[in-house]
Amino acid sequence: MTARPIPEPFENLHDRILDVVGEEGVVAEAGEMARYLAEERGRFVGKAAFVVRPANTREVAEVVKLCAEAGIGIVPQGGNTSMVGGSIPFEEGDEIVLSLERLNRIRALDADNFTMTVEAGVILQEVQQAAAAADRLFPLSLGAEGSCRIGGNISTNAGGVQVLRYGNTRELVLGLEVVLPDGRIWDGLRALRKDNTGYDLKQLFIGAEGSLGIVTAAVLKLYARPREIVTAFVAVPDPAAALALLSRLRGASGESVTSFEILPRLGLEFTLRHIEGCRDPLEAAHPWYVLVELFGGREDGGLRELLEEALAEALEGSLVLDATLAETEAKRRELWRLREAMSEAQKFEGGSIKHDVSVPVSSVPAFIAEAGALVTELIPGCRPVPFGHLGDGNIHFNVSQPLPEAGGDFAPGKAAYLARWDEMNRAVHDLVVRRFHGSISAEHGIGRMKLAENERFKSAVELDLLRTVKKALDPHGIMNRGKVV
């Protein structure tokens, strides 16, 4: 047992849960609890009566049943890498955090069925590695893959850099095991490609951010491991040229384009300026870049020649200004580093107001132009750095604060700039939704951060449907309450 006293109303629950999960399964000491109560950026810091870490599905179910009986709210948590506060309890301290980190077994891998059965707490990178060890690919790939857990990926329908080819997490899940808000276990762990025996219940829990139940295990789809990976860093005159290149490459390669990421010159400059070991892979400066990657089935299967030919043709037509292909894996990683450093590099350029939005792929050029004009009108001198998954229409529209007058440091104006976060968000989101029929949260979810903003845009019918689903599955509202809907 721990030294810190359990708040009185939770004493009985705490003791009953302790009986279920044992000492290793409860964390109640403030210092030990800290990492469950705040996320990396420190943007959300919550409180909890205590943290429960069940060791298996049965324990999860019993804990949930006890909480349901006591009417105590539960915040399910995976790797705690949510960007929207979805995994952090509120400040009242009247909820418990239920961490899935000890449900970390890979239960099965069936290479001929191209599936893998994993528990919710397995770290994404371990899923990827286990698949690779069986000569298979689990294609979900994103920045936090070394620490996020697959249950969280499923519960947030995570996206990442290979969605264009393989889909979001939703498309990678064949079956689920879920502990329902009343503590019953739904065994939907089917490993089938086709199953039309009623509503597809797993879809309810994928992307629900733990608000309808707790995902405890899943059957994941695997793919053949690529034998040929071709990566190019391509300079283009503008986003419209990038879009035209994307359509051409999709057609010419038989849908082998796995990633198609756009970067503006300013973003590259930030990276070159602030991130050690990065260099411009092209000789001259260009206004826009695309990082494109193709996966093929055969070593030397001709994808490289295909890409070279397509780029040469595009160069002649002025769709492409310059390009370089990665000759080695080291070079490939260098090119990816330029893309991956985008967020990090912006930190050295003062405050950054962020948006995770999507529009139809065909609308990305117009969106980038209009959103840039809009924020510049709002805050003259601000510096938009729109980058990300052009292939999915998903742009991380991050806007760095204006350059300091007289070239000083950014600190003096930073707080005032960031104080306009909500205002800029609203303006950009209005444009995204009303003009482009886009999404104000393409891959990060709603959590608590975007709850009010989301309600601004959803129709009355849609809000009613969302709440009807929530109420039907979690009538007492104990699962991740106050989030998502």
Added chain:
Amino acid sequence: MTARPIPEPFENLHDRILDVVGEEGVVAEAGEMARYLAEERGRFVGKAAFVVRPANTREVAEVVKLCAEAGIGIVPQGGNTSMVGGSIPFEEGDEIVLSLERLNRIRALDADNFTMTVEAGVILQEVQQAAAAADRLFPLSLGAEGSCRIGGNISTNAGGVQVLRYGNTRELVLGLEVVLPDGRIWDGLRALRKDNTGYDLKQLFIGAEGSLGIVTAAVLKLYARPREIVTAFVAVPDPAAALALLSRLRGASGESVTSFEILPRLGLEFTLRHIEGCRDPLEAAHPWYVLVELFGGREDGGLRELLEEALAEALEGSLVLDATLAETEAKRRELWRLREAMSEAQKFEGGSIKHDVSVPVSSVPAFIAEAGALVTELIPGCRPVPFGHLGDGNIHFNVSQPLPEAGGDFAPGKAAYLARWDEMNRAVHDLVVRRFHGSISAEHGIGRMKLAENERFKSAVELDLLRTVKKALDPHGIMNRGKVV
């Protein structure tokens, strides 16, 4: 107005609906109604007060609202090609049929977004053709494509012969417009690849067989049109060899395998015997065959050589016994004809008891062996013809009646054989679910035909979840009642 009198309790409703949809929108004459009340096989023949054919979404909504107020059940209907009676009203005649056939416009096609917006009544083949005209592929492909309608495909999560590469209909839908059971319209017609702003509501209506609302329009995903199609007819010693060949080809081709269909020798013999113009494409007889098709991005992109090499290697290892590649489009169609004729050819061999089941792909060989032994024990002499989508683990396990004694015709024993339909279904389904954790309806859905059988296998928790969803969305139970759940 029509001559046939409207049943008294529906008179008022009929007149009010007539005001909404006009004369062209109501069919009440028995002869004209017939095609809406029975399906092609004549297995289900229902009754209805009348048939409504609204011309647009607003009319659908108003009709539904009037029915909801009157408490009258609605059977939504697309192309009426359901295999399980899902589109046929019950015999009581106290429902109306709402046909979507007049909502048949293609609203938009956005080639750079790889999307198309269509109304529910567009025939699948017209969707395919419109995509092709824009140099795109809509990959859903199945036997009824000339008459089924896209709203029905969506409402049944249709499968078909290209699921291995492109997924079921569910994976091909980005957005939906739905008329809810109270007549409100939910506009979820988003054309986005990524959108995590709450529960993915469209998933509720996909595959719900019209029991939660009426799909009136959808945004569909398109793909690059293939430039190279390679098709082979391959003889293999057994299903295990077919499975090993599938894994090898998926890996070697970078997931270019689009179709992988298995056929037993007996099925081919039926076809050669009964279907005009079919011939054995290989010199000798072999126990099993696979029809494999690969889609590639480039004309002469090397897929043919890849397949030839892989088959040659497999021949050496005795995984493959013989093979032929289609050299022309005409030859390709000939090979496909052998696969497509499977059901038709069985009609000439007496009664056939059918199953549309799926198991993990890796379990298909064991399933075929054990199911074959099981039905043979049940009805000695019966002739299993398991064929279909090995690549999806989806086998159409059809069993022809025993050969007539003394070589006569099949008629005398047919009725007695078919009388054992339910008994054989139960035995095969038990095996599918209890031994292989498979599905008793892989792609056809539940409708009314499989309702009781489905309830035998669903857990109490799952049945409760299914009914909870139904009750939440359709509290008065007017949408396709008595079906699905």
